[in-house]
Amino acid sequence: MAKDKIKAKIQRYDPEKDQKPYFQEYVVEIDRELTVHELLTKIHKNYDGTLAYRAYKCFKGMCTTCIVKLDGKTVRSCATRVEPGSEITIEPAGGGALIRDLVVDFKKM
Numbered sequence: 001m002a003k004d005k006i007k008a009k010i011q012r013y014d015p016e017k018d019q020k021p022y023f024q025e026y027v028v029e030i031d032r033e034l035t036v037h038e039l040l041t042k043i044h045k046n047y048d049g050t051l052a053y054r055a056y057k058c059f060k061g062m063c064t065t066c067i068v069k070l071d072g073k074t075v076r077s078c079a080t081r082v083e084p085g086s087e088i089t090i091e092p093a094g095g096g097a098l099i100r101d102l103v104v105d106f107k108k109m
Ligand code: FES
Pocket: 055, 056, 057, 058, 059, 060, 061, 062, 063, 064, 065, 066, 067, 076, 077, 078, 079
């Protein structure tokens, strides 16, 4: 992967259109290390406004509102960085009911 890009495979799911989740790939131009949350925001703003993910709550890695799975590991997206040149996979965190894309309802198991 070129050093000024990140290839992100992201799980998508819209219960009104999709029978099951699938992965969509984005090649994102970046010029510095980003948090996973910054990457998701960049994709949402510049590449695909339909991508759903949780917004920040605490900004400090404390509340776990923003958790996702990055390459199979559960991480706080606001506190986990990805480097230019990376190829990553982002999925919703487990432990709740999938609402849409990366958004999970943790009150429903
Ligand atoms: S926004 Fe609170 S842990 Fe990420």
